[in-house]
Amino acid sequence: MAQARPPRADAVRNRQKILAAAREQITLHGPDAGMDAIAAAAGVAVGTLYRHFPTKTDLVSAVVTEHMERVATDAEAAHARAASGSKAMDEITAFIGTVLEASANDHAVKAAAHALGAAPGTTEPEDRATAALASLITAAQADGDLHLDVTVRDFYLLITTAPTDQPPAVRARWLTLVLPGLSTHGRGAAG
Numbered sequence: 001m002a003q004a005r006p007p008r009a010d011a012v013r014n015r016q017k018i019l020a021a022a023r024e025q026i027t028l029h030g031p032d033a034g035m036d037a038i039a040a041a042a043g044v045a046v047g048t049l050y051r052h053f054p055t056k057t058d059l060v061s062a063v064v065t066e067h068m069e070r071v072a073t074d075a076e077a078a079h080a081r082a083a084s085g086s087k088a089m090d091e092i093t094a095f096i097g098t099v100l101e102a103s104a105n106d107h108a109v110k111a112a113a114h115a116l117g118a119a120p121g122t123t124e125p126e127d128r129a130t131a132a133l134a135s136l137i138t139a140a141q142a143d144g145d146l147h148l149d150v151t152v153r154d155f156y157l158l159i160t161t162a163p164t165d166q167p168p169a170v171r172a173r174w175l176t177l178v179l180p181g182l183s184t185h186g187r188g189a190a191g
Contacts, residue, residue: 011052014042014044014048014052015052017042017043017044018038018039018042018044018048018049018052018053018059019059019062019063019066020042021038021039021041021042021043022038022042022059022060022062022063023063023066023106023109024041025037025038025041026060026063026108026109026112027105027106027107027108027109028108030108030111030112030115031111031112031115031116033112035049035050035056035059038059056116057116057117057118058118060109060112060113060116060118061113061118061119061120061121062121063106063109063113064109064110064113064118064119064120065120065121065122065125067102067106067109068120068125068126068129069125070102071099071102071125071126071129072125072126072128072129072132074095074098074099074102074129075095075128075129075132075133075136076128076129076132078091078092078094078095078132078136079091079132079133079135079136082135082136082139083135083139087140087143087145088136088137088139088140088142088143088145088146089140089143089145089146089183091136092133092136092137092140092146092155092182093175093179095133095136096155096158096159096175096179097175099159100159100162100164100171100174100175101168101171103159103162103164104162104164104165104166104168104171107164107165130152133152133155134152137150137151137152137155144184145183145184145185146182146183146184147182147183147184150182154182158178162174
């Protein structure tokens with residue numbers, strides 16, 4: 001049986017340009033962003049776009065998967081830093097802040113995904129993020145910095161209910177108010 005050849009370099013570049021343009025166009029125009037406009041913004045022919053993504057739902061699914069890949073990579077990097085001696089609670093705090101900002105930036109993409117019924121093409125990135133976050137939670141609990149009843153589901157609940165449609169100052173204040181509820185140390189009056 002012949003082994004599949006890897007995609008050509010120009011095909012990989014075109015796919016990346018299409019994904020970046022889709023993210024940009026959907027952020028600007030929501031679910032109504034047209035495939036022609038996305039192709040034009042990517043600098044590719046419409047046929048090239050459709051060869052990579054036969055439907056808008058396929059395209060939005062790929063953008064959502066790409067977002068989840070970034071989250072997984074960030075979670076794994078936070079876990080690696082904690083395993084190398086960084087405080088797990090500091091890594092959790094930074095990770096949640098990063099995810100909050102990424103979710104805010106991709107808010108329109110998530111709305112488009114919901115409107116089109118698009119879902120990530122695989123659960124692998126979410127599984128990776130969950131495993132890394134679970135390890136971070138266990139380490140922060142072992143350090144005595146995180147309440148013992150806090151779970152990965154709690155963090156997903158926080159992110160899904162975060163004010164991602166609000167300005168950065170509001171998101172930062174939300175984080176300041178929410179994270180102490182997870183920490184065994186709470187927050188001081190100055191927070």
